[in-house]
Amino acid sequence: MRPRPHGDGRLSVGLDIGGTKIAAGVVDAEGHVVERVPAVPSPTDQAAILKTVSVLVEGLRSRHPGIVAVGVGAAGLVRWPEGRIRTAPNNAYRDLPLRRLLQESTGLPAVVDNDANAACWAEYRAGHSASYMAFITVGTGVGGGLVLDDRLFRGRTGIAMEVGHMIVDPYGTERCGCGTVGCLEPLASGRALGRYGGVAAATDPGGTLATLAGGPDRVTGEMVSAAARAGDPAACAQLERLGHWLGIGVATLVNLFDIELVVVGGGVAEAGDLLLDPLRSSFARFVTAAAHRELPDIRPARFGPEAGWVGAALLALDHDLDLAHDEEDPAGGA
Numbered sequence: 666m667r668p669r670p671h672g673d674g675r676l677s678v679g680l681d682i683g684g685t686k687i688a689a690g691v692v693d694a695e696g697h698v699v700e701r702v703p704a705v706p707s708p709t710d711q712a713a714i715l716k717t718v719s720v721l722v723e724g725l726r727s728r729h730p731g732i733v734a735v736g737v738g739a740a741g742l743v744r745w746p747e748g749r750i751r752t753a754p755n756n757a758y759r760d761l762p763l764r765r766l767l768q769e770s771t772g773l774p775a776v777v778d779n780d781a782n783a784a785c786w787a788e789y790r791a792g793h794s795a796s797y798m799a800f801i802t803v804g805t806g807v808g809g810g811l812v813l814d815d816r817l818f819r820g821r822t823g824i825a826m827e828v829g830h831m832i833v834d835p836y837g838t839e840r841c842g843c844g845t846v847g848c849l850e851p852l853a854s855g856r857a858l859g860r861y862g863g864v865a866a867a868t869d870p871g872g873t874l875a876t877l878a879g880g881p882d883r884v885t886g887e888m889v890s891a892a893a894r895a896g897d898p899a900a901c902a903q904l905e906r907l908g909h910w911l912g913i914g915v916a917t918l919v920n921l922f923d924i925e926l927v928v929v930g931g932g933v934a935e936a937g938d939l940l941l942d943p944l945r946s947s948f949a950r951f952v953t954a955a956a957h958r959e960l961p962d963i964r965p966a967r968f969g970p971e972a973g974w975v976g977a978a979l980l981a982l983d984h985d986l987d988l989a990h991d992e993e994d995p996a997g998g999a
Contacts, residue, residue, distance in 0.1 A: 676731040678722050678773075679978025681780055681971075682714065682739040683707055684756060688971070689721045691729050692978035696790050699729065701971065711758045719770045726771075735767060736776045736981030738783030738973040745823025746984075748777030754806075754842070776981040778819075780973045781826070784966075785810020786817055786983075787976030788928045791967045795926035799918050800966070801828060802931035803911065803940075806842075807850040813922065817980075829854070833913050853910040855886035855933045861903040862889035873897040890936045904936055905943040912947020919961060920953045930966030937965065 676699060681688040690701035702721065708714050718737070726732050741753030748764020764777040785800035789812045798812040809828030811818040819825050829850030830843055839857075841848035851857055862884040866875035873892045878884040892900035915927055934940060945963050949955050968975060 677978040677981045678735040679974035681973030709757045734981035736977030738780035738977040781808035782810045783976035784972035787972040797924040798926045803933040804931035858886035908943030916951035927963045
């Protein structure tokens with residue numbers, strides 16, 4: 666799927682279905698947000714999810730007649746291009762054929778992809794100008810997306826780039842939510858940052874972290890980041906620890922795919938250089954042949970929490986254009 670310049674007035678609905686809320690809005694073909702709606706609670710069962718999403722789409726269509734497609738970014742394993750959610754980490758539904766159900770309920774062409782893939786596409790289309798780009802999102806968990814030769818890479822069935830489940834410490838002690846020991850996620854996520862901060866606060870119960878949290882057992886990743894921005898050395902050390910592990914993960918991606926740009930987003934990445942500087946240092950240490958290659962730039966994401974639904978809307982528009990192109994030129998000519 667390649668983006669093409671087109672200012673034809675077409676609009677798309679984008680939705681980001683998370684474990685606790687659904688965010689939505691309308692985007693044009695250049696990625697400009699036309700309307701955003703307040704997030705609504707995310708139901709846990711299949712019928713309620715479909716009803717909520719359909720109501721959101723129809724409400725937006727009533728105000729924007731130029732809408733021609735709908736895109737969904739969803740947490741979990743999503744089979745591409747079928748748009749079937751095999752499993753989602755914080756929802757009860759399994760094997761949900763969301764793309765087919767959404768097309769039937771709205772009458773619009775639909776695309777359903779993993780939320781990190783959608784966010785990656787938003788960052789790519791935001792003008793980073795890199796044909797080979799990796800996107801890492803660091804929030805409650807760790808996710809990612811990958812653009813290779815201007816195309817979103819999904820693997821054979823759509824579940825590639827589970828960055829958080831890259832094995833970086835197989836002899837460690839932290840067990841991932843997937844059941845495996847050694848994954849990047851329990852070492853480099855927002856949850857990990859809160860855990861690191863809790864240990865640090867317990868060793869210094871009168872320090873900034875413990876005081877801010879009201880006790881070591883109440884420290885969260887957000888509190889650690891806030892204390893680090895205020896200059897607390899213990900909190901800064903925990904972000905450095907997080908950056909160390911992320912740097913190992915990024916080095917592995919660069920070794921495998923020779924990418925030219927790494928974009929880091931998610932809530933934890935809002936710490937800025939307090940996280941990115943140790944990440945860059947760790948990356949340079951672990952990437953193969955650092956002195957003999959052109960190292961990729963590592964930048965903060967341009968989009969915040971809207972990246973998922975903006976990217977999903979753009980995926981729908983770009984996919985719709987690809988399908989139209991294939992119908993016009995079934996031989997696949999230029």
